[in-house]
Amino acid sequence: MSPAGSPHDHDDPSRAPLAGIRVLDLTSAVVGPYAAKIMADYGADVIKVEAEEGDVIRWIAGPSPGPGMSGKFVHLNRHKRSIALDLKSDAGHEVVTRLIARTDVLLINMRPRPIERLRLDYASLAPQNPRLIHCAMSGFGPGPYRDKPAYDSIIQGGSGLAALNEMYTGVPRYVPYVVADRTVGLMALNAVMMALFQRERTGRGQSVDVPMFENMVSLVLSEHLYGATYDPALTPPGDLRLIDPQARPVQTKDGYVCLTTNTDAQAFRLMEVMGYPDMRNDPRFATKAARAAHSADYFKLRADAMLTRTSAEWLELLEAADIPCMRYNTLDSLMTDPQVLASGLLERVDHPTEGRMWDLQDVTRLSGYAPAPRRPAPTVGQDAEGVLEEAGYDADARARLYDSGAVRRPER
Structure with a gap:
């Protein structure tokens, strides 16, 4: 029986919900890779564009049998193909431009000014690909913070999320889980799906801007404005049931x-x-x-x-x-929780470079599609040959790109 409960083992990949959708994932860390991972799980062809050293999350999220393959990276980047480019070089920019010309969705999480310098903003790209959905996951929307760098912890502290812990425990601290990145990643995915649906009706692409800070502020305030929702305020902000020190296991x-x-x-x-x-x-x-x-x-x-x-x-x-x-579960006891085991969430698999590992299966079920076996997360630039060939580069041109350093040569 397939995971989706259909009477066959796996569907033809061409039947996947996002089959035929090409995604160029120019994101790193968590917010963008998480959104792209879900699209890849449901059949999108996702090409992950990395810097020469690879996505930062390869290196800062724990050990791995081989270099640059942390557990968090392999969970966030399965089903993707990797190419490592120097986007600042003319040749590297030409490669990414060729890829964008045949792309349905571009995901990017750089700050606005670097995006414009690299000519990867929507205004620069739309003329060559009017059907492009350009999704920028920025730290901040228009305003005085627009060009500030941001990571999950910055957003947690700035949005009031860490202050909720201070109200609760007396000490401000971050949630020990990249909740802002993952939440905004889901918001970005929702926005991209709506933009794709609208494109089916209009034939036109569009720019999608998903600011992390404002979105997280909206979530925090929708939970905790409480009586301060009204003018004049009926109470100070803060849901008493949630910030009481006894509101815990x-x-x-x-x-x-x-x-x-x-x-x-x-x-x-x-x-x-x-x-x-x-x-x-x-x-x-x-x-x-x-x-x-x-x-x-x-x-x-x-x-x-x-x-x-x-x-x-x-x-x-x-x-x-x-x-x-x-x-009450600890991280260790989750591995033996009877519901987790019954769901099939955890599955032992063999990764081609990392050996035996636990893969996290998708437990959301679609009755109309049973997903095919997963393609494991790639090493840095692993798929450059195929990606470049599809973009029209012959063997000699590919060799020149490797020799120039514009594209990292895939490891054998």
Whole structure:
């Protein structure tokens, strides 16, 4: 049975949702490669254009059996082909220009001025390819920050995300997960899909600008403007239920459990299970709005009760009462979580250069397409020969490009 649940093993790649779509991935690190990876997973032909030394994430995201193949890189860049160019050289620019002429989607995450200097902005490229979808994932949109460099941690701190941790724990800190990069990568993917859909109707491409900072600010404020949404403000900003120090996995006698009660029915059942049936008559806890306003008191009573039993005992009681709960996982225990194992998310595969590894399968299912086996992430510039040949360079021209340093020679 295929992952998508269809009665055949794998579909013909030509049936993939994005079959026939060519993507030029001029991005590095996480935000752009993540968006491009998803397109590649669903059949797009993604060519990854790297600098001579390769994407920075090859080198800063942990060890690997071979050089420049960190775990994060191989998870973000499967199904892609790699060519390493010197975009500042005339010959390297000619190569990328030829590739763009036959490209449907260009993904780029440089700052605006370098993009313009390299003549890779939409205004420079649209005349030669009017159907091009040009997606720039910038740190900042138009305004005083427009030309500032940005990484995930910069955006987390500037957007107020790190300040939420200060409200919660007293210490500002980043979420230890590149949440801004991955979130904005999904936003960019959504925007590109809409632009492609519009192109089907109009025949014309367009420029798509996805600023990280403003998008993350919008998400933070949509969660935490709270009563300050209104003018005059009804409360200071900050959702009390989320910034309370007790809004975390709840400690038990021997560990932690994850637990949430949003509805009255769930909260009242929890009161029964905890042995506090009269709580429902307390005006602080009798309604959803009252519990939100007195979340600190509610969480304190919950925390005290949960210390009286083990995690296993609580999970059995909570599940029997149909109260939303789950075991608390560490990074190690995720590898043996029964739901993770049942989903097929983790699969041992053989990488052609890195050997045995865990691949992360796509657990989003499309009934109309069962994806083919994955093409593993490439080494730096691995696919230069094929990419250049498709762009019209014969063997002699390819040799000249390698000799000049405009294109990194693929390793054998």
